[in-house]
Amino acid sequence: MKRTLKFAAAALGAALLVPTLATGAQAAVSDCGEGQFCLFYNSNEQGSHMVVRSSIPDLAGYTFTSPGNGQGQHVKNNAASAVSNVCMTVWVNFYSNYGGPRDMFNYRNAANLVNTYNENASVKFASDC
Structure with a gap:
């Protein structure tokens, strides 16, 4: 028995x-919950991330907060990938105040930054789904 x-x-x-x-x-990817947009320190949605809840015209002063590689580092000009779990279009911009080249993310989109890889200064929440 x-x-x-x-x-x-x-x-x-x-x-x-x-x-x-x-x-x-x-x-x-699941670390970035429903209704959140996250910027990650490393490519392929790896390392520490920061949750962005609304448009930010200048990422200066923001840091990666979750555990992982890059935790405590400045977000501005350091993000390598992003996950969008918000039902709207989100743009990651090269310059502050939403200027310059940008990477676009739609709902349930996760990817490495291309136009703003480690050169990202603002995030714009654009249009609803």
Whole structure:
């Protein structure tokens, strides 16, 4: 009987572990919750991130706050990727006050910054879905 209970406990533990392993690769994207736009310190939505809740004309003074590579670093001119879980178009701009080249993110879009990679100074929430 004890042997059966030990086997059942081991099987249950393994079954509970499988979903965690399957979702582990998606952890960075899920760190940016529904209704949030996040800028990440590293490419591929990795490292520390900052949640942006509304338009910011100048990212000076903002830092990456979540645990991970880049935590505490300035966001301005340091973001490499972004995740948009807000139902609107969001632009990451090269210059302060929403000027210059920009990268556009739509709802449920995650990507590396291209036009503003490590050269980002403002974020504009543009239009609703």
